[in-house]
Amino acid sequence: MTPTNIEPFNRPVLLVEDNPVDVDLTLRAFARRKFTNPVHVARDGEEALAWLERWEAGEPLPLVILLDLKLPRVHGLEVLSRWRESPISRSVPVVVLTTSAEDKDIEAAYRLGANSYILKPVNFEKFLDVAEQIELYWCITNRPPR
């Protein structure tokens, strides 16, 4: 099932984000911080869920998933809940990275099993800081299940 010969530094990160600008800025932010792990991008809820089948088919599980909430087709919270139902993806850390500061979104995300909830800063410098912190914590400090 899950290949065990992949070390954390080359395990991928899954970015679920529909806004191309945000995708581009996130990738650039990672690049600026010399983040080398491959970043897969899912551009809507359906694409995000499609990854479930790929993981079942043997593709390596991501180190961390960055999940936006407001997604076309399937809402981020719905995606999160489906991932948490599956035994394969249940333990993958999910960081909600969104602009919504709504209490109900935050509560729902944690209730459905999000590991962290981060507000996307508008200011690019702060965004860089956030990217760095995510990378530092979730890709280097944190030890995910294999």
Place this chain on the structure above:
Amino acid sequence: MNAGDSEASVEAPPTPPWNLAAAALIPLAAFALQDFFWAQIQPYVWFLFFPAVFFSSGIGGLRAGLASTAVSTAVVWWYFIPVRYSFSLERPTSAVSLVVFAGMGVVFSFTHERLRKANRDTAAALAAVKAANDHLEERIAERTDALERTVTALRQSEEKYRRTLDTMLEGCQIVGFDWRYLYLNQTAEKHNRRPNSELLGREMARCWPGITETEVFALEKSCMEERTSHRLDNRFAFPDGHTGWFRLIIQPLPEGIAIFSEDITERKLAEEKIVRLNEELERRVQERTAQLEAANKELEAFSYSVSHDLKAPLRGIDGYSQLLEKDHSDRLDEEGLLFIRNVRASAALMHQLIEDLLNYSRVERRQQQSMDLDLPSLVQAVAAERAAEVVEAGVILNIEVPQLSVRADRDGLALALRNLLGNAIKFSRGALPPTVEIGARREQDRVILWVSDNGIGFDMKFHDRIFDIFQRLQRVEEYPGTGVGLALVRKAMQRMGGSARAESAPGKGATFFLEIPL
């Protein structure tokens, strides 16, 4: 009455003098007649004198009879008994006849006296009886009168009651123990929608087929048999299709039962109308609530959308202008770099506006959670959040909050205080040295919390405007801000039933007061 009573009550009246005279005259008349007819009468010397004595005693009574006897005896003896004209008795038979006559006269006299007495007694008894009779008659008349008066009064009284019953506004029906109608008043006729003549004397069940199955009849039966009163509001459906509501009172009477009815159709209809109106109102309130809920949902969706969708392009603007500035500054001149900085400043301002707007709508929407708050700790917590800013701006911050406790929504109050403190720091920037004070006091039914500064202040004519959303008194480049802060303060205070106001003068600093109800 007995004879003794009568005797005792009747006195013998004295014989009147003319009776005595008549008694004397009658023997003299007898003498004259006998003398005249002596030739035919002799030798019966006493012939006319027996009747004379009889009549004398009859007319004059005892004394007249005795006197007449004496006179007659003397006259006959002197005049007719031989030897005539002398009181001599030549024959013994004459003496015997004389004695017999005298004896007879005495007997007549006594007999007549007794007869007269008996007559008198009888008359007296008759008079007594008549008097008693008259008295009785009088009393009977009196009794009759009294009875007649009573009967009249009763009749009047009955008339009065009957008239009252007849004309009263409630229907009245009296039903006998045999279930026949004994009485129905005018209103009952109206209520029954049938002439009373159709019902009077007839059995209820025959008048109203099917009535024995009704609740009303069950109560009437219970009243008839158990002598209990009942009251109920009942809807009647009449054979003519009309329906009406009646309040019925069913009461036992010595004759049977009485049914009083009051037409409450109008009232019931009004009640039903009120119920309908209420239902309608309720429905409209529900509709309106649903609409409001939908509007609220829409608003939430809108702010969610604003939060997400408006910020994303801003991130692009800011991100790419920064990348441009960092990575391509060698290809831009001073003006170009200024433009990029302006673009980024605008993006930052717009971001702030969006944030403030979202905060404002969140304050409006969020549920209030009242809790007991320790005012000094709350103030300290808010001040701690701004500690870096205070130090950076070189502000002297004096906090003198007495130990007061309020019951309020913590987040709302902290938000208001945070904004006021931020404003005070911002607008006291030019003062030497900038000083901000936070204080509180209790006033009757409320607690006043204030934040004052020695900054630029404002003209009180703008007092109301500064609390309106997007209202600014200063140019943004001098005192950056979105004009949402004080609107947020006022909204947060209003939500907890409090209020916010300010006192200031241009150049004299400003004091903002928060009033928290207790």
